[in-house]
Amino acid sequence: MIFDRAITMAPDRFHVIKLAEYTTWGIGGSAAAAAVNSEEELIDTIKFLSKSSLPWVVLGRGSNMLAPSEGWHGVVVLLKGQLAEFSFNGTLLTAGGGAHLPSIAGVACSKGLSGLVFAVGIPGTTGGAIFMNAGAYGSSISEIVEEVKVLHSNGSIEYLTAKNCHFGYRSSVFQKNDSIILSMVLGLSEAGGSSSELRREAKDILQLRRQKFPLHAPNAGSVFRRPDNGPPPGKLIEDCGLKGYKQGGAMISTIHANFIENTGGATSSDVMKLIEYVITTVKQASGITLRREIRLLEEMI
Numbered sequence: 001m002i003f004d005r006a007i008t009m010a011p012d013r014f015h016v017i018k019l020a021e022y023t024t025w026g027i028g029g030s031a032a033a034a035a036v037n038s039e040e041e042l043i044d045t046i047k048f049l050s051k052s053s054l055p056w057v058v059l060g061r062g063s064n065m066l067a068p069s070e071g072w073h074g075v076v077v078l079l080k081g082q083l084a085e086f087s088f089n090g091t092l093l094t095a096g097g098g099a100h101l102p103s104i105a106g107v108a109c110s111k112g113l114s115g116l117v118f119a120v121g122i123p124g125t126t127g128g129a130i131f132m133n134a135g136a137y138g139s140s141i142s143e144i145v146e147e148v149k150v151l152h153s154n155g156s157i158e159y160l161t162a163k164n165c166h167f168g169y170r171s172s173v174f175q176k177n178d179s180i181i182l183s184m185v186l187g188l189s190e191a192g193g194s195s196s197e198l199r200r201e202a203k204d205i206l207q208l209r210r211q212k213f214p215l216h217a218p219n220a221g222s223v224f225r226r227p228d229n230g231p232p233p234g235k236l237i238e239d240c241g242l243k244g245y246k247q248g249g250a251m252i253s254t255i256h257a258n259f260i261e262n263t264g265g266a267t268s269s270d271v272m273k274l275i276e277y278v279i280t281t282v283k284q285a286s287g288i289t290l291r292r293e294i295r296l297l298e299e300m301i
């Protein structure tokens with residue numbers, strides 16, 4: 001089996017998961033996984049992985065990730081327990097890298113704290129959001145970052161300011177190194193008045209997203225990044241007449257052309273073929289080269 005090496009080496013540390021159950025596309029074969037519940041456990045696990053030369057990657061909610069249907073030979077590290085907790089101290093929010101972003105955004109709204117309402121429908125972890133600089137409706141997480149605590153692969157811990165995270169559009173310094181986002185402090189603001197206005201805003205955002213996005217089918221959000229110049233990817237793809245275009249079980253959504261739906265039984269190779277077909281077709285029609293926003297698991301090492 002593809003994941004045998006890690007399991008044979010340390011059956012007490014790792015267990016086998018089906019990646020399809022850990023990604024929102026519902027695609028992916030088997031892999032070895034390590035669920036870690038504290039900073040100490042994580043440091044110990046990373047030390048072991050480095051010593052054993054086993055490839056590894058931190059997986060959040062897999063909402064921006066395509067995992068190979070054949071499975072993966074590396075170890076998927078899952079941040080659980082203390083690493084997924086969050087707490088508020090006045091307007092400051094401290095969250096572990098494995099914390100669920102929409103839940104935190106919801107709690108912040110109920111507390112009358114603004115700054116995170118844009119994230120109520122972004123179905124990832126806070127670590128994944130920092131890594132991707134996730135955003136919506138003109139806001140992104142980088143705007144509220146006070147501090148990010150990271151574990152470097154050499155075992156050292158560092159506290160980074162927002163400036164040192166080098167955030168850009170859906171990008172951060174973490175895409176260029178293999179540091180782990182342990183936790184973060186986010187600065188929110190008192191909304192003033194009651195929390196009901198923020199809660200209404202959150203409800204409106206969720207309703208809008210239900211109308212605009214194909215949330216009925218497994219997907220990974222926007223597949224392509226917005227080009228520097230030119231129309232959004234959804235418009236470029238739609239203008240090529242590709243809505244509803246299928247490759248195996250993967251289909252360009254008829255609701256939003258920048259989404260690929262798993263209509264049932266899609267494989268990672270179906271999705272990749274569709275992505276390549278879209279890139280070629282859009283390039284021929286508009287001269288614009290679309291770039292992927294979604295990440296490939298096997299690319300991460």
Ligand SMILES: Cc1cc2nc3c(=O)[nH]c(=O)nc-3n(C[C@H](O)[C@H](O)[C@H](O)COP(=O)(O)OP(=O)(O)OC[C@H]3O[C@@H](n4cnc5c(N)ncnc54)[C@H](O)[C@@H]3O)c2cc1C
Binds near residue numbers: 123133181
């Ligand atoms: C229905 C839907 C709607 C979406 N809408 C939006 C949207 O409006 N705006 C937007 O920006 N995105 C959106 N997304 C995409 C996705 O939710 C975000 O990119 C999210 O931030 C990814 O978080 P995750 O925990 O799922 O990361 P994953 O997909 O698990 O991982 C993404 C990358 O982050 C890395 N990573 C995750 N956690 C850590 C960590 N603790 N330390 C280091 N690296 C880490 C992984 O290794 C991987 O490279 C949407 C997705 C879906 C399915």
